[in-house]
Amino acid sequence: MAKIPYIDNVNVVSPICEGIAPATASIDVRPEIKLWSLKESHTEVENPGKGDDISFVLVFGNDGELPCPADTTNPTLEDTLDISSPIDLKLMSFCISDQYELWVVAEDGVVLTTPYQVLRCEIFESGIYQLQLRKKVDEGPATPYFAVPCHFICCIAMLFQIEFPACDPCPDDCHNRPLINPSFENDFVGWNKVDNQQPNTITQEQLFNCSSSSTNFAPHAGNYFALLTTDGANATTALYQTISVCPGDTIQGWAFFCTQEAVSRTPDVANIRIIRSDGSTENIPFTRNSNGGSDSVWQPWSYTFLNGGIYTLRAEVINNNNVVLSYLGVDDISLV
Numbered sequence: 653m654a655k656i657p658y659i660d661n662v663n664v665v666s667p668i669c670e671g672i673a674p675a676t677a678s679i680d681v682r683p684e685i686k687l688w689s690l691k692e693s694h695t696e697v698e699n700p701g702k703g704d705d706i707s708f709v710l711v712f713g714n715d716g717e718l719p720c721p722a723d724t725t726n727p728t729l730e731d732t733l734d735i736s737s738p739i740d741l742k743l744m745s746f747c748i749s750d751q752y753e754l755w756v757v758a759e760d761g762v763v764l765t766t767p768y769q770v771l772r773c774e775i776f777e778s779g780i781y782q783l784q785l786r787k788k789v790d791e792g793p794a795t796p797y798f799a800v801p802c803h804f805i806c807c808i809a810m811l812f813q814i815e816f817p818a819c820d821p822c823p824d825d826c827h828n829r830p831l832i833n834p835s836f837e838n839d840f841v842g843w844n845k846v847d848n849q850q851p852n853t854i855t856q857e858q859l860f861n862c863s864s865s866s867t868n869f870a871p872h873a874g875n876y877f878a879l880l881t882t883d884g885a886n887a888t889t890a891l892y893q894t895i896s897v898c899p900g901d902t903i904q905g906w907a908f909f910c911t912q913e914a915v916s917r918t919p920d921v922a923n924i925r926i927i928r929s930d931g932s933t934e935n936i937p938f939t940r941n942s943n944g945g946s947d948s949v950w951q952p953w954s955y956t957f958l959n960g961g962i963y964t965l966r967a968e969v970i971n972n973n974n975v976v977l978s979y980l981g982v983d984d985i986s987l988v
Contacts, residue, residue, distance in 0.1 A: 686715040687712070688715065689710065689712040689713075690711045691731075692711075694707045694708075695707075700814055702815065707809065707811040709809045710808045711806070717803075719800060727796035727797060730783065730784050732780060732783065734781075735781075741775070741814065741815070742813045742815055744811050744813050746771070747807070753769050753788070754783055754784070756784075759782075760780050765931035766964040771829055776812075831987055834984070835871070835876070836877055836982075836983065840856070845891060854879070857869075860910075872983040873906075878967070879979060879982075880969045880979065882979075885974050885975055886972065888970045891982065901960070903955055903957075904952065904955075905924070906985075907950070907951055907983075909947050910978065911942040912977050913976040913978060919941040919942040920972060920973070920976075921939070921972065922940045924938035924939075925968065926964070927965075927966055929962045968980070
């Protein structure tokens, strides 16, 4: 036996692992809606005069993580153009996204019954204009009640040239506004509808049979025409578009009236009306009623403006009594 006994034996006792006690911590994340707007102005010279340019830029956005939903009672964005000096401002350049439209909804504190869209070459006389931004949603007309997406920015820029109405105007100072989709080849783009949201009262047609006059109406021009149908008792169906004209301009087109109604004390009525910006009627170049029967061919209509300005062209068919149907066909409108 050795003097120093040695046994190669190592014992390791494994400890019991009871796991790590869970720790807790909370972080409160609150998404926000952060709307903002900014307006800047620029002038060609320090004291601009006749012929000089001035410009305005309106920027708005949402820095938040949540979209700002549309409010069905309050327009999303409105602005004021205040021209307190005795000058006219002619809109020479207008930068706006294809998704949006800018409209004038009030002048000098008076709400317009027929607001009009702002387009290039618009002339703003001295006064206060309430401007309203509208957004195109789906296939319907542009609406002032629209949502603002999160992490979003949008810019609208306008450049005006200063004119003084006391000076003799240049021959090209008046610019008429071309009609949008005047023959209804692109559905009803550019037109506003009054149809009580009833289907099939305003339609795009290639052929229509007016049984009361034994006439098949095809488009007067192009491939389509608009057909307005009465919408029940005491209801109006209408299409309208805002136009800008110069003195001496003539607006013209073609229409027909078809009715299934017999002679009545309160006959159905169809009109092509031209309406001033204050809502009063300038002229009715086409009118029919069911007591006069149905047209057998397209009928021409026209009107020459004595005064330039902003007007509304409105086609309408009105049911003044019962549910018997009447129709108004409209096509091939032009401004010359």
